[in-house]
Amino acid sequence: MSDSNPSLGRRTFLRHSVISIGATVHEFVKHRDAPSPVKKDQPISEKTGWLRPPGAVEEEMFLERCTGCADCLKACPHDAIQTLSSNDTPVIFPEESPCQLCEDLPCIGACETDALLPLADRAQVNMGVAEVLPKMCTAGNGCNACVSKCPTGAISMDFALFRINVDATLCVGCGVCQYICRTVNDRAAIRIVPRRGGVSYA
Numbered sequence: 001m002s003d004s005n006p007s008l009g010r011r012t013f014l015r016h017s018v019i020s021i022g023a024t025v026h027e028f029v030k031h032r033d034a035p036s037p038v039k040k041d042q043p044i045s046e047k048t049g050w051l052r053p054p055g056a057v058e059e060e061m062f063l064e065r066c067t068g069c070a071d072c073l074k075a076c077p078h079d080a081i082q083t084l085s086s087n088d089t090p091v092i093f094p095e096e097s098p099c100q101l102c103e104d105l106p107c108i109g110a111c112e113t114d115a116l117l118p119l120a121d122r123a124q125v126n127m128g129v130a131e132v133l134p135k136m137c138t139a140g141n142g143c144n145a146c147v148s149k150c151p152t153g154a155i156s157m158d159f160a161l162f163r164i165n166v167d168a169t170l171c172v173g174c175g176v177c178q179y180i181c182r183t184v185n186d187r188a189a190i191r192i193v194p195r196r197g198g199v200s201y202a
Contacts, residue, residue: 050091051127051173051194053081054099055108055116059196063089065115075110077102092127094175094192095182101125101151101174123152128173128192130155130166137189139164145184146177164190 053072056062068088073081080097081090090107092099101122108116119125137143144157146164154170155177157163173192182188 047093049095049191050084050093051099051175051192052196053090053092053107053116054101054105054122054125054127054172055111055119056127056196057115057117062115063087065113066090067113069113071110071112072107072116075106077106081107092175094173094178095188096179098175098179099125099127100176101172122172125172125174126195127175128194129168129171130173130177130190131193132164132166133189133191134163136185136187137164138185143184146180146190149176149180151176 052059052062053076057065066089068083070083070088070090072090073079073083078097078100080092080099082093082097083089084091103122105119105122105125108118139157140162142162144164147155147157151174152170152172154167154172156165156167158165173195175192177190178188178192181190
């Protein structure tokens with residue numbers, strides 16, 4: 001004959017149920033209040049490949065003089081000038097929106113701190129120099145879209161070798177070639193190597 005007590009069995013069952021429910025609630029609260037890794041602020045990497053606007057002085061001096069006022073941004077009729085998120089200084093991302101080398105360079109005229117210095121003409125602009133990446137360039141297939149768009153005549157097509165040549169003495173680094181290349185190809189085969197040594201009057 002069994003000596004088990006039904007009332008004791010029920011009490012044991014209820015006690016275990018309460019303990020189980022309590023543990024479940026505890027786990028729920030613990031996970032609910034735990035910080036979510038998704039909500040944690042993730043550092044945003046700064047975009048690279050930027051150029052300073054026309055007339056920019058040497059980089060160290062530029063950072064001393066530029067106040068981040070954004071007057072040059074407002075003066076640019078083509079919205080080519082943006083700001084770096086790290087310090088709010090003006091830059092140009094040629095693959096997104098190149099410098100159009102405006103005749104009067106209004107961005108320079110808008111700068112009141114001499115971070116951008118006046119230039120006699122557009123030929124003195126010294127933002128960078130174009131560099132062709134041969135393995136990516138499609139000139140071998142006859143593409144030369146960048147040639148006709150170069151505002152300074154610095155880019156030419158060698159039809160004997162089917163390759164793009166850059167005359168560094170004429171290139172001012174406006175980035176138009178990089179932008180055009182990106183629009184007609186999957187990736188830009190031309191990039192502008194920044195010259196951050198300041199304006200040149202040579």
